[in-house]
Every structure is written in structure tokens, then in C-alpha cells.
Amino acid sequence: MILLNNCLVLRFNLKMEVKDKKKHILDSAEKLFAMKGFEASTVREIADEANVNLAMISYYFGSKEKMMESLFQERMINTKLKVEQLLKNEHMPPFGKVEIMLDDYIKKVLENEAFYKILLCEQVMKKNLEIIRMLKELKLSYAAMFTDLVKEGQKKKVFKKNIDVLLALNTMTGTVTQIIINKEHYCEFNNIEVLQEEELKHFLHSKLFDHLKNIFKTILGYES
Amino acid sequence: MILLNNCLVLRFNLKMEVKDKKKHILDSAEKLFAMKGFEASTVREIADEANVNLAMISYYFGSKEKMMESLFQERMINTKLKVEQLLKNEHMPPFGKVEIMLDDYIKKVLENEAFYKILLCEQVMKKNLEIIRMLKELKLSYAAMFTDLVKEGQKKKVFKKNIDVLLALNTMTGTVTQIIINKEHYCEFNNIEVLQEEELKHFLHSKLFDHLKNIFKTILGYES
Amino acid sequence: MILLNNCLVLRFNLKMEVKDKKKHILDSAEKLFAMKGFEASTVREIADEANVNLAMISYYFGSKEKMMESLFQERMINTKLKVEQLLKNEHMPPFGKVEIMLDDYIKKVLENEAFYKILLCEQVMKKNLEIIRMLKELKLSYAAMFTDLVKEGQKKKVFKKNIDVLLALNTMTGTVTQIIINKEHYCEFNNIEVLQEEELKHFLHSKLFDHLKNIFKTILGYES
Amino acid sequence: MILLNNCLVLRFNLKMEVKDKKKHILDSAEKLFAMKGFEASTVREIADEANVNLAMISYYFGSKEKMMESLFQERMINTKLKVEQLLKNEHMPPFGKVEIMLDDYIKKVLENEAFYKILLCEQVMKKNLEIIRMLKELKLSYAAMFTDLVKEGQKKKVFKKNIDVLLALNTMTGTVTQIIINKEHYCEFNNIEVLQEEELKHFLHSKLFDHLKNIFKTILGYES
DNA sequence: CATGAATGAGCGTTCATTCAT
DNA sequence: CATGAATGAACGCTCATTCAT
Numbered sequence: 043m044i045l046l047n048n049c050l051v052l053r054f055n056l057k058m059e060v061k062d063k064k065k066h067i068l069d070s071a072e073k074l075f076a077m078k079g080f081e082a083s084t085v086r087e088i089a090d091e092a093n094v095n096l097a098m099i100s101y102y103f104g105s106k107e108k109m110m111e112s113l114f115q116e117r118m119i120n121t122k123l124k125v126e127q128l129l130k131n132e133h134m135p136p137f138g139k140v141e142i143m144l145d146d147y148i149k150k151v152l153e154n155e156a157f158y159k160i161l162l163c164e165q166v167m168k169k170n171l172e173i174i175r176m177l178k179e180l181k182l183s184y185a186a187m188f189t190d191l192v193k194e195g196q197k198k199k200v201f202k203k204n205i206d207v208l209l210a211l212n213t214m215t216g217t218v219t220q221i222i223i224n225k226e227h228y229c230e231f232n233n234i235e236v237l238q239e240e241e242l243k244h245f246l247h248s249k250l251f252d253h254l255k256n257i258f259k260t261i262l263g264y265e266s
Numbered sequence: 267m268i269l270l271n272n273c274l275v276l277r278f279n280l281k282m283e284v285k286d287k288k289k290h291i292l293d294s295a296e297k298l299f300a301m302k303g304f305e306a307s308t309v310r311e312i313a314d315e316a317n318v319n320l321a322m323i324s325y326y327f328g329s330k331e332k333m334m335e336s337l338f339q340e341r342m343i344n345t346k347l348k349v350e351q352l353l354k355n356e357h358m359p360p361f362g363k364v365e366i367m368l369d370d371y372i373k374k375v376l377e378n379e380a381f382y383k384i385l386l387c388e389q390v391m392k393k394n395l396e397i398i399r400m401l402k403e404l405k406l407s408y409a410a411m412f413t414d415l416v417k418e419g420q421k422k423k424v425f426k427k428n429i430d431v432l433l434a435l436n437t438m439t440g441t442v443t444q445i446i447i448n449k450e451h452y453c454e455f456n457n458i459e460v461l462q463e464e465e466l467k468h469f470l471h472s473k474l475f476d477h478l479k480n481i482f483k484t485i486l487g488y489e490s
Numbered sequence: 491m492i493l494l495n496n497c498l499v500l501r502f503n504l505k506m507e508v509k510d511k512k513k514h515i516l517d518s519a520e521k522l523f524a525m526k527g528f529e530a531s532t533v534r535e536i537a538d539e540a541n542v543n544l545a546m547i548s549y550y551f552g553s554k555e556k557m558m559e560s561l562f563q564e565r566m567i568n569t570k571l572k573v574e575q576l577l578k579n580e581h582m583p584p585f586g587k588v589e590i591m592l593d594d595y596i597k598k599v600l601e602n603e604a605f606y607k608i609l610l611c612e613q614v615m616k617k618n619l620e621i622i623r624m625l626k627e628l629k630l631s632y633a634a635m636f637t638d639l640v641k642e643g644q645k646k647k648v649f650k651k652n653i654d655v656l657l658a659l660n661t662m663t664g665t666v667t668q669i670i671i672n673k674e675h676y677c678e679f680n681n682i683e684v685l686q687e688e689e690l691k692h693f694l695h696s697k698l699f700d701h702l703k704n705i706f707k708t709i710l711g712y713e714s
Numbered sequence: 715m716i717l718l719n720n721c722l723v724l725r726f727n728l729k730m731e732v733k734d735k736k737k738h739i740l741d742s743a744e745k746l747f748a749m750k751g752f753e754a755s756t757v758r759e760i761a762d763e764a765n766v767n768l769a770m771i772s773y774y775f776g777s778k779e780k781m782m783e784s785l786f787q788e789r790m791i792n793t794k795l796k797v798e799q800l801l802k803n804e805h806m807p808p809f810g811k812v813e814i815m816l817d818d819y820i821k822k823v824l825e826n827e828a829f830y831k832i833l834l835c836e837q838v839m840k841k842n843l844e845i846i847r848m849l850k851e852l853k854l855s856y857a858a859m860f861t862d863l864v865k866e867g868q869k870k871k872v873f874k875k876n877i878d879v880l881l882a883l884n885t886m887t888g889t890v891t892q893i894i895i896n897k898e899h900y901c902e903f904n905n906i907e908v909l910q911e912e913e914l915k916h917f918l919h920s921k922l923f924d925h926l927k928n929i930f931k932t933i934l935g936y937e938s
Numbered sequence: 939c940a941t942g943a944a945t946g947a948g949c950g951t952t953c954a955t956t957c958a959t
Numbered sequence: 960c961a962t963g964a965a966t967g968a969a970c971g972c973t974c975a976t977t978c979a980t
Contacts, residue, residue, distance in 0.1 A: 121291075159390045162390060166303075169306070220437075256485070319941055553971075668888035707886065771954090
């Protein structure tokens with residue numbers, strides 16, 4: 043049973059924990075929301091995709107909107123934990139921390155493309171206030187962390203003064219986001235043959251990491 | 267009649283060119299699409315917003331989807347024209363052209379926030395194939411132009427070799443997009459009092475221009 | 491076309507005024523609400539009964555609840571007008587007016603059985619506040635009118651003192667209502683053969699009128 | 715355990731006789747049916763109100779409809795028993811029996827407002843045939859009893875001839891029912907301050923009893 | 939090229955009921 | 960006789976679109 047994936051478990055009606063079932067539905071929802079948007083995805087499609095009964099979605103999450111909120115809550119837990127741990131290492135030099143931040147963010151987005159697409163659209167629409175609230179909180183904690191990091195570097199005289207931390211972060215998020223959106227176009231333009239999913243991620247990570255590291259050196263006035 | 271705005275013209279049922287009426291509807295549609303997304307905006311709302319009969323929209327544009335396509339066609343004409351003219355000036359130094367490109371892009375997005383929000387979501391969903399086609403064409407022409415520009419700079423030995431033009435462009439579009447999305451958050455974080463709309467645009471333009479110019483210098487290996 | 495009834499008009503798609511169509515839908519709704527209750531009647535059934543498209547009901551009335559309110563408004567207009575005109579005749583003796591009131595009320599209920607059944611249930615549930623408001627208004631005007639009538643009779647020394655006008659009215663409405671509800675039972679118990687609808691109404695009216703006239707004489711202390 | 719009320723017993727999961735549990739559920743159902751009607755009350759609400767598991771209701775009663783039937787059966791047992799005992803007292807004068815009947819009926823309705831509201835609606839809808847059957851049986855036995863009573867009075871020359879027993883009974887049930895429905899309105903109109911529940915019942919009983927006694931004297935041609 | 943009226947399809951949700959334990 | 964989980968059916972309603980004029 044360890045080898046069976048969720049779908050098979052469902053198909054054969056083997057017992058499944060409610061928590062896992064919820065997660066399974068959220069995965070399906072995430073996929074569809076990323077592909078077609080929240081409004082264009084119907085609960086019927088999500089139910090079909092997840093191989094569960096239509097009524098389950100209201101039963102588990104209360105409503106379509108609350109399912110979206112659950113999805114955000116789920117996906118954001120990991121994000122927050124990692125961010126908070128970053129600054130604690132006292133021995134790491136400031137730009138090392140920046141590199142870790144960049145590496146971490148790029149990896150997270152590449153691993154959760156679908157979610158970050160949804161997140162992007164939600165930020166544009168600003169319809170679900172609960173989600174906007176969660177996002178704002180996350181952004182603030184991110185900005186606060188990076189501000190601390192920048193101050194540390196400035197105190198150690200390795201970063202220049204007058205750094206616009208938010209512009210810097212927006213360049214990071216914006217660049218990664220755009221590459222996600224334009225993935226196919228980027229590959230095509232660079233004459234890259236169709237790679238395996240994992241190889242492609244690795245390739246994009248490498249490209250983005252070097253690119254952003256270079257940019258952040260300039261922004262922070264850091265010289266290696 | 268010159269002094270009457272569109273609403274008054276409609277209100278008094280004065281004759282109005284069909285072309286203007288279409289434009290007027292597209293303006294309303296753009297506003298709503300940017301606020302709530304394509305799917306969540308109903309043709310009824312658009313008709314109400316534009317003060318026209320509900321059935322007109324199907325008659326003018328064929329369908330809701332085709333109206334969106336019309337909107338894209340409308341808004342992209344200007345984009346294309348300016349882009350193509352940029353390279354013709356033989357006397358301008360390469361980085362001067364880069365500065366113009368940055369300035370032009372930032373201005374265009376700040377002037378058409380609503381449209382660029384819609385564009386962003388459409389790129390994520392990739393639902394309307396005609397729009398995807400138009401967008402791809404635009405991106406390619408943009409990339410081709412910037413590639414030429416880079417080559418010119420490299421020939422003149424003012425830009426370094428091995429420049430990833432698409433990554434550079436994605437940093438430009440990504441950064442500007444993120445600032446648009448996070449406008450309120452950016453102002454709040456920087457303790458900027460609520461400015462007039464125009465003042466805010468000017469402020470953001472200045473910040474973004476300096477930031478991106480700096481980044482592009484690094485990317486292109488250009489030293490002033 | 492004069493001879494065609496609504497159904498035929500609808501069936502043959504002949505033109506029909508919107509107002510008539512609304513009325514036609516309300517008739518169908520009234521019938522079903524009286525038979526099965528508001529909650530148990532679905533808009534689909536009502537649409538089928540009225541031979542109109544399901545969506546029309548929301549289109550015309552906004553919602554199922556508002557259709558009910560429209561029904562009440564429609565049916566109550568006549569009621570109010572007649573009630574207010576009753577007292578104006580100066581020459582009629584007080585008990586003559588009482589007789590007219592009784593006659594009028596009995597006739598109205600017998601002519602609109604379905605509606606008065608709905609009304610009865612709505613008074614029990616008290617769910618739709620707008621309807622409760624309308625009903626209260628009607629009851630108050632009825633009570634005020636009868637109070638005036640009683641006072642006039644008392645001034646003319648033909649009615650006794652200390653009359654509970656509301657108890658009296660409740661006996662009137664209650665008795666008629668019960669007979670409507672127990673119509674079949676009443677006929678069966680009295681060994682009355684199945685009469686034509688009109689004959690039955692006439693029979694019940696006669697019985698109720700004599701019965702209530704007799705009761706009201708006692709209540710009012712009136713001697714002929 | 716004698717001191718614990720039903721809720722506490724349920725809360726502490728103490729053992730409880732099935733019969734009592736059923737009764738407890740029926741009480742909750744009665745309350746909700748009277749407030750919102752049968753259709754509008756959901757089994758979930760009833761289960762919540764009764765603090766029992768949702769699935770229990772189907773297991774105990776079979777279905778929502780059968781629960782309603784159980785409710786009627788429960789509440790009607792008492793009704794029948796009392797009615798049948800009334801005629802047996804040989805020494806009581808006929809109008810004394812009428813007074814007892816009136817007193818008994820008024821008391822019963824005032825004590826079981828909720829149930830009599832449900833009963834009223836069920837008589838209008840005539841949906842549940844089993845309930846209609848039970849009701850018809852009850853009405854017949856009531857009518858038969860009152861017919862006997864009237865005959866007895868006529869034989870003893872204290873009641874007049876040609877009495878419409880059903881009209882008389884309908885006036886009784888109708889008047890009481892209307893007062894139940896219009897309770898608030900009646901108090902308001904008569905400027906009665908908000909009384910305690912018990913005081914109000916006593917007041918209404920007194921008013922109704924005198925009113926109906928007076929009416930029945932007229933109907934029966936009885937002179938004290 | 940205009941419009942009020944109309945419509946089929948499909949939406950998110952809720953329902954009473956049943957199942958596996 | 961108990962229960963949390965699950966479900967098919969149906970609910971009221973809204974949608975983009977089309978029709979008759």
C-alpha cells in the first residue's frame with residue numbers, strides 16, 4: 043500500500059484518512075485553479091479531478107471560497123517556517139544569507155508553480171479578503187526579515203547604504219514569477235530541447251539563481 | 267459636444283460613432299476585468315458600467331471572449347508601434363536606447379495598470395488561444411528588438427558578452443508588474459503619505475527607472 | 491384571440507403582455523403554494539405549471555421569495571380598496587354594514603381559497619418579514635374599520651358596550667378558514683352530494699353567512 | 715437522575731431510555747416544525763436542537779416524514795383519551811359538558827401551541843396521507859361526540875333544533891387557532907403589557923372561554 | 939446596428955438518506 | 960441501536976447568448 047498513490051487508493055476504496063483526502067482535494071483544486079483560474083474552475087471539475095463526490099467539497103471545506111482559503115493556509119505554513127529560521131545562523135555572512143534566501147525562494151516557486159500562479163492572480167483580483175490578509179502578513183514578515191538582513195550587512199560594512207528592500211524583493215519575486223509564466227517561451231527562445239520536468243527545474247533554478255545573485259550584488263553594493 | 271464626456275453623450279442619446287462606442291465599452295470592460303477578473307465580470311456589469319444595452323455587447327463583439335480579444339488588439343497597437351520605432355535612431359548610444367526602453371515600458375504599464383493586470387492573469391490561465399498568440403508575437407518582437415540592441419552594444423564593445431536577453435526582459439517586466447500589484451503595500455512600507463494619483467505614478471516611475479537602470483547596467487556589463 | 495385562454499396563448503407563442511405573463515405565473519405559483527406550501531413548491535414546478543422558462547421567474551420577480559411578495563401585493567390590493575369604501579355609506583344602519591362585511595369577507599375567501607390557504611401558513615411561519623408587515627397593516631386597517639363600525643352602533647344604542655372587536659373578527663376569519671380547510675369533510679358529514687364548484691361555493695356562503703350573522707348578533711348585542 | 719433535565723442527561727451521556735430519547739427528538743422537531751414549517755426544517759437542525767447524532771433520526775423514525783407521523787401519533791393519543799371520557803358522566807347537564815369541551819379544547823391548544831400550528835399547516839397542504847387519515851379520524855370522533863351531546867341537549871329540550879354541529883365546531887377551532895396565530899397582535903391591540911407566558915395563557919383562556927361560551931349559547935339556543 | 943424579453947446550460951450549495959464500522 | 964463520513968438528487972439562481980421586433 044505504500045507504493046499506491048492517492049488515486050489508486052481512492053479507486054479501490056481503500057481506507058483513507060480524512061486529512062489525506064482533504065489534501066488530495068486541495069491538490070486537485072490547486073491544479074485547476076492554476077490552469078483556469080478560481081472562477082473558471084467549477085467544483086464539479088475539482089470533484090471529478092479528485093475522484094470524490096461533488097458534495098464532499100462543501101462538506102469538507104464549507105464552500106468553494108473557503109476551500110481556496112484552506113489551500114492558502116496549507117501552502118503557506120511551510121513558507122513561513124523556513125523564512126523565520128533563516129536569520130538565526132550567526133556565523134553565516136550576510137550575502138550568504140541572501141544567497142540562501144534566493145535559492146530558497148526560487149526552489150519553492152519552481153516546486154509549487156501551480157500555487158504561485160494562483161497566488162499571482164489572487165493578488166491582482168484582491169477579491170477574497172481572508173487571502174489578502176494572509177498574503178499581506180506573509181509579505182510583511184518577508185520584508186522585515188530582509189530588512190534585518192540588510193541592516194546586518196550594512197553594520198558589517200559589506201552592503202551599501204540606502205537600499206530599497208521592497209524594490210529588491212519585488213525584483214526577486216517578479217523575475218521568478220515571469221520565468222514561471224514564460225517557461226515555454228524561455229525554452230523555445232533559447233533553443234532548449236524539451237527536457238524532463240526535473241531537468242528543466244534544475245536548469246531554470248541555475249539560470250535564475252546566477253541572474254538574481256548578480257542583480258542583488260549590485261543592489262546591495264556587495265563585492266565578493 | 268467637445269466638452270461632453272462619454273457618459274453625457276450616452277445619457278442624452280446623441281449620435282455617437284460606433285467606433286467610439288466600442289472603445290467606451292472596452293474601457294468599462296477593462297476596468298472590470300482588472301478588478302474582478304474575466305470570468306467574474308459579467309456582461310451585464312460591463313453593459314451597466316458602459317451605460318449601454320446588454321445585447322449590444324454580443325452584437326458589437328460577437329461574444330464576451332471576442333470582446334476580450336478586441337480589448338487586447340486595441341491596447342497592443344500602441345505598444346507595437348512605439349517598440350518598432352525605437353531602434354531606428356542611429357545616433358543614439360546603445361544604453362541610451364535601453365534607458366528609453368525602460369522608461370517607455372514603465373510609463374506604459376503605469377498608464378495602463380488595469381490592462382497589464384488583465385494581461386498578467388491571461389498569461390497565467392492561457393485560456394484564450396487568440397490572446398496567447400498575440401502575446402507571443404509581441405513578446406517575440408520585443409525579444410528580437412532587445413537582442414538587436416544588445417548585439418549592437420556588444421559590437422560597439424560597451425556591453426559584455428553572453429547576455430541572457432530574456433532573463434533581463436523578465437526582470438524588467440516582473441519588477442514593474444510586482445510594483446503595480448503591491449502598490450499600496452510599497453507605499454505603506456515606505457511610509458509614503460497618500461499621494462495624488464499622478465504624483466504617485468511619477469514617484470513610482472522614478473524609483474523603478476533608477477532601480478532597473480542600475481540592474482541593467484550590471485546585466486549588460488555597461489559602465490557609464 | 492379573445493376566446494383563447496392564457497395557456498393557449500403561451501402554447502402558440504402569440505404575443506402576450508409582460509404584465510399578463512407575470513399574472514399568469516403568479517396564478518400558477520398561488521396554486522402550487524396552496525397545494526404544497528411555499529418551501530415544497532420548486533421554481534421548476536411553478537415554471538412548468540405556468541408553461542414558462544425556469545429562468546423567467548428570477549428574471550421577472552428577482553427570486554422565489556420576492557415572487558411570493560408580489561403575489562401578496564397583487565391579491566391584497568383589491569382587499570384594501572373594498573374595505574375602505576365600506577364605511578362611507580352614511581345611510582346604512584350599523585348591522586347592515588356588519589352584514590356587508592361578513593358577506594364580503596366570506597365571498598372573498600371562497601373566491602380565493604388558494605390564496606387564503608397560503609396566507610394562513612405564512613401567518614404561522616412568520617418567515618418572510620415583508621409579508622408579515624403587509625399582513626399586519628391589513629389586519630390593523632380591518633380592526634380599525636370594524637372598531638369604528640362598532641362605535642357607531644354603540645352611539646346609536648343598537649350595539650352593546652364592551653365588545654372585543656378582535657375576538658369577533660378572529661371568529662369570523664377563523665370560522666371561514668376552518669370551513670375552507672375542512673370543505674370536503676363538511677360536505678361528507680352533511681351527506682351533501684358532490685356539487686358543482688359554483689353551487690358548492692353558494693351553499694357554503696349561505697351557511698357561513700347565516701351562522702356568522704347569528705354569532706355577530708350575539709357578540710354585538712344586536713336585536714333585529 | 716430525577717432532577718436532571720433531558721439536556722443534561724444527553725450532555726453527560728448517561729443512559730437514557732430509547733423511548734425518552736425519541737420523545738426528546740420529537741419535542742425538538744415539534745418546535746422547529748411550528749417555527750419554520752416541515753419542509754423548511756432540516757433534519758440537521760432537529761438533530762442539533764435535540765443534541766443527538768444526525769443519523770439517529772433516520773434510524774429511530776425511518777424518515778423525516780415518518781418522524782412527523784410519530785409526532786402526530788404521540789400528540790393525538792392524549793387528545794383522543796380525554797374526548798372519549800367526556801360523555802360518560804351521566805349527571806352533568808348538557809351545557810356543562812359543552813363548557814368542559816370548550817375549556818378542554820382551549821387549554822389543550824394553549825398548552826400545545828406549536829403542535830396546533832403544525833396541525834393547521836398539515837391540514838392545508840394535505841401532503842402526508844397518513845396524517846390526513848389520523849386527522850380525519852379525530853375530527854369524526856370529535857364530531858360524533860358533539861353530535862351525541864347536542865342530541866342529548868335537544869332531547870332534554872335545553873338546546874334548539876337544527877343545529878349545524880360542524881359549523882359550531884369550526885367556529886370553536888377557528889377562533890382559538892386565529893388567536894394563537896395573532897397572539898402578539900391581539901395583545902398589542904388591547905394594550906396589554908408583556909405578560910409572563912403563564913399569565914398570558916390564563917388571560918387568553920379566560921377571554922376565549924367567555925367568548926365561545928357566549929357564542930355556543932346562541933348556536934345551541936341555550937338559555938341559562 | 940438596437941433593444942426588451944427570453945432561454946438552455948450550468949453554477950455553488952443543501953438536502954434527506956445511507957454506508958462502513 | 961450509534962456514528963462520522965459520504966452521496967445522489969435536487970435546489971434556487973445566474974450566466975452569456977439569442978430572438979422578435
